[in-house]
Amino acid sequence: MSRTSESVHLWPAAATADGNLSSIWNGLVLHPWRLLALLCLTQIICWTVMPALVNVGPPHDVLEGFMWGREWVLLTYKHPQLPCWLLEISHLLTGSFRWPQYLLSQLTVSTTFVLVYLLARDMMGPTRAIAAVLLMPSIYFFGWPTPQFNHDYAQMPFWAGICWLLWRSARDGRPGWWLALGLVCGVGLYAKFSTALLLSFGGVWILYDARARSRLATPWPWLGLAVFLAVVTPLALALYRMDFLPLTYAANRDEWVLAHRARLYYIGVQLAGLSGLLIVLGLSGLLRRRSSPEKLASPQHPAPEPGAVIYLMWMGLGPALLIMAASLFTGTGEAWGATMYNLVGAVAVALLGRRIGTAELRKLAILALICIVGVSSAYAAVRWTGCNVRGRLQPFCWPARSISDTAEAIWHEQVPGRLAIVGGEDGVAMLAGLNAQDQPSVFTNLDRRLAPWITDRRLREQGMLLVWLRGMPPPSQLRAWAGDLPVKTVLFNWSLNARPMAVNFVVIPPGRKDVPGDPPGPPNPE
Template sequence: MSRTSESVPLWPAAIAAEGNLPSIWNSLVRHPWQLLALLCLIQIACWTAMPAIVNVGPPRDVVEGFMWGREWVLLTYKHPQLPCWLLEISHLLTGSFRWPQYMLSQLMVSTTFVLVYLLARDIMGPTRALAAVLLMPAIYFFGWPTPQFNHDYAQMPFWAGISWLLWRAARDGRPGWWLALGLVSGLGLYAKLSTALLLAFGGIWILYDTRARSRLATPWPWVGLAVFLGVVTPLAIQLVRLGFMPLAYAEHRNAWVLANRARLYYIGVQLAGLTAVPIVLALSGLLRRQAGAVQEPLPAHPAPERRAVVYLAWMGLGPALLIMVASLFTGTGESWGATMYNLVGALAIALLGQRLGSAELRRLTVLALLCVVGVSSAYAVTRWTGCNVLGRPQPVCWPARSISQTAEAIWHETVPGPLGIVGGEDGVAQLAGLEAADQPSIFTALDRRLAPWITDQRLRDQGMLLVWPHGWTLSPQQQAWIAGLPVKTVSFDWSLKAPPQEISFAVIPPGRTSFPGDPPGPPDPE
């Protein structure tokens, strides 16, 4: 199929005029980008609506992201803050904490679909590129975890974009591709520092591949490198200023994983997340050996060249396999896997694409849509049942708005000024500040090192609302902090079956001359 014929629009009226489903299907096959758009729209609609309907509160990472996003800092002790900025922007644009984060996550996933399609189209043509994307909803990481928008999902399109731009830049050698590669690579580090792993694999491939290596004799890769360095310099400066705290946090998390997870836990999770891919390949017929030519052959396109298959395997599986091996010894990678499987579908179709006919593509389409609709529906049923029938306390069960409104009301009963700071047990303290009209700051772990926006002067001028759930023990310093102050405990309904959750609030008014010192180390990852 020529690029020209692929780009001719097929309007809905024209589709309807054809009058029957086979004609509609044939038209979509002739215009793969329209079927790709349909998949993206269904992904966004299902995975935005289902969580928004059943989740009373946002997932914990999302609440933390909202609270950090309003501070507009470049870097925290955990990660760069691009995902948190995006959450804050979504709130500023919509005024809601209920559904924008779910749509934001699906926009990232759908953008990844599109970028993988563009890379696969360059390698094996538009129809097989579509088949590659149709395999992606079968991967666990593009479904069930996506309502929790965090750094892994924010960096997902950057990984796909870097893979596509590097292939294009090495293939064509044009200045624009190298400049775009430098820009996107730099911005990817603002999503999560682990993007550096993919950049390392990309750099090794440039040195390995003859055609890519020859581009180093031109100025444009080096100009792209200069763009990259210019983009990441502010991040590097802030990393030094914070004493490399994100790296210390990663080390702390790895130690926690080694102490609390089985040695093969990470590898098991990754393999389980990919289990549905061979099943979908088998059901679609792509694992069946064809006796002759495929029935209803698709538009002809040459098989991918060997270097392209090597590229997909290296960039698509290399980082994931390395982290699997590292996890056996260091604990690294527990939360890294989500973004590392963007190219699994492209690699599978590069190897099996000659078996792809219209019937196989039709089955892939049906299976992809079933995965999106079925898994999102199962998510909704499971989450609602977990909260209301089984009574399992999860962050999405907590009534965020009610907690925020209660916290603000308790504050204003004592202090006429705005609620500026909330702290205590991070989970409920973040919920207390999330939807408060005063937009308070979170005093993360009551540690000034982890919340540099909280200063002694702010604490003296604004005071703080201390918040903690039933069963959480105040430290001796915190008990001294609220000595003589009234504590109000409120019960919040969160389940149709389980008893209410009790949350305690203590108003520490402005004017305190001293506060307890910082506790040692970051909080546990769990």
């Protein structure tokens, strides 16, 4: 067959393939929710599978959440416990400590995508709304840190949901929206107390916006407020009973940040986290003026009203800018940033959306998928090489299952009863109890104030397995507990190149009468 006749036969196939791709893309543009579903599915799969493949142990906040979640307390010395409950539920449903936390984190991120889409759709139509969401994967906080499911990621969908429900409540006015707003605001505080910052910005906006302010003449905002107060009352009572210890912890952390971080550190981290957004805006063409862009259908592409732009900037940028300014003087905000950039993409589209055409939207979709697949793959490569090539001992390198199995075996060699309490150096002590069949409690920092589920009676009746990572003698904080009891040191392989890690175990059997007191001072906030 000649080259000419061969090309004649191949051309219809290529044209058909191009036609199919064009048809698929047109379907996605006409039905943006399909593109949203594809984005969320890609986010969930990539950011669940990649960390689960390479992380042998859970990140620190996840490990802490699993161990605290099994206690089912309302509040700890750090935060409210909704994220820890969710982690415990994920374990009860799956029986695994290896991958459910990653899926849980991506479900919260994807829920945030959906809620931002709903808000932006109400303001500027589905086409601009999907463009706003397509910008979000380029923001650092929706990618690299997400495998560590913690209070920031647990509250992320609440921030997006509050922003959407507040807008709908003010514009619609029906009672259902106000009741839902009160409920979500209340539950959001169970994720993290910093949700109160967004609530304060929302309250100021209600007083500023004429339409929102007019709703205060109806009973529904006040009924929503009643729902909010009913939901948060148990949390407020628990905070009072703990002598406001979470607020003390936050203040101690701020002092630590001021002492150990450069004054512009927090602002630099936030700007670096947003740099990917600027790159995507440039590559997509949204930063470039065009005389006659290929416009999308007008009903799908309305311009937001000025009040909507003000709302997006106030709720979407206001908290982040305030914390940046406060960080210069108080040290606050180092662990707050992830939640505060939900609406940055919506703000960008509200200001630049007139430049969005078919070509720009296509580029945004491609770049969003590249960000998700590329960054998650880079995460897996960096984590694996960090443990196995560079030999950097990080929490995700620790052999969690082996440490738990060994700890339980050492305990049962000397004590017939269940392993009920683990303590010592928190990181490795929590690993010792994580996968243990006996489901022990962790004695956080060996301090009863920080672990109220541990009592002197439990210590006397159940004993404790003391665990630490460094060599002999035990750290000063542990010596009063270890006494003259025998120490068993076990080596664990954790890297292809580095030396094994040595973990020390001391069995404190039940029946001990001289229980040491609490250590002085708060724990290290780092």
